[in-house]
Amino acid sequence: MPTLRGWALSGAGLALIVLWYALGEMELLLTGAALLLAQAVAIAYVARWRPDLEVSRRLASSTVHDGETTTVTLLLDNASKRSVSRVTLEDDVNRLGVAVFELARLKGGESATATYRVTCRPRGVYRVGPTLLKVNDPLGLAETSGQAGPADRIVVYPAIEELTGFPIVRGQDPAMQASRPEHARRGGEDFYTLREYQQGDDLRRVHWPSSARTDQLMIRQLETPWQSRALVLLDVRAPSYESQEAFERAVSGAATVVTHLVGSGFDADLWAGEAESIDAARYSSAMERLALVQPDAAIDIEAVAGRIRQKGGGGALVIVTGVADRPLLGVQQLLSSDYPTTVLMTASASTSQTLVGFHRMGVTTVSVAPDQPWAPAWMIAMKSSWATVSAG
DSSP states (O other): OBOHHHHHHHHHHHHHHHHHHHHOOHHHHHHHHHHHHHHHHHHHHHHTOOOOEEEEEEESOSEEETTOEEEEEEEEEEOSSSOEEEEEEEEEETTTEEEEEEEEEEOTTOEEEEEEEEEOOSSEEEEEOOEEEEEEOTTSSBEEEEEESOOEEEEEEOOOOOOOOOOOEEOSSTTOEESSOOOOSSOOSEEEEEEEOOTTOOGGGBOHHHHHHHTSOEEEEEEOOGGGEEEEEEOOBGGGOSSHHHHHHHHHHHHHHHHHHHHTTOEEEEESSSSSOEETTSHHHHHHHHHHOOOBTTOOHHHHHHHHHHHOOOSEEEEEESSOOHHHHHHHHHHTTTOSEEEEEEEOSSOOTTHHHHHHTTOEEEEEOTTSOSHHHHHHHHHHHHHHHHHO
């Protein structure tokens, strides 16, 4: 199709022909016809363009945290024997920008690379590509385009911080407690039950006799020490947050705690608004859920707690919210028998009176303003909880 320059040229040609019709000057007719012929030749030139260009893409990392940078490299191969020239490549990173490259000439059988960097912000899932190829005629009067190569995606996890310290995790026996749990990743050493294989499971846990009998891969589920378990519950209720900034701080807090617990060996689960909690040991699934989570005004947090209560639990409960309210206090009270240790993380510019109720229940609180980091407040709260238990 004509470019902007081509449309201008065609318009000039038509204007000259109109003037010839009005004035009868043959030079005007010849000049106008020449301009229109040049445009027609340009369109014919690009219409027959069939480059055999193969495009692929390599991401330095397809998963990054909010604010980090990744590198994208386009690989071009001219599989034909003919040279190609005047090719423009556009690689679109949805909502983050478009990288544009001009290829002057690529001989038959040759390859070329084009590299660009993307700063990934905010969290979310971004589509990359396919690459758009455009070719122009030598005068830039017409162009044609087509897509090439696959589409990829970049998953931007929430920003995380490095935390220090763990809450006092009490076991089934109230007299038993530990400032550092007996770590075990999704199962200890004692056999517990069999279950169907799920993507991401350790194949060393496959129970081959049962798998052969049922014609399905069966995994040995091992019993996890009580003190190694944790549930991170992100409050996604829209009214709990004073601003979008507060919600983003809470999401970052949930991602930070999940990373801290899983990296330290906890058998942790994450609930962030979906029907079921996610096994945080499948780190990419948990982080992708947090990359996509948004406030929801229709969530019944107490009903969610009831479903969690029916499945049982143990170990530590970490609740991440904005302004703590009475329904959230009811959630903690409902789950306290299954999760004897609770940590409440709040991202708010104000102090809720409901925090008094949490303190009376023995809940460790970590409170920050929406523009403050979690790590210093977390460390102070963990040290305070240790001192309180020691003094008792």
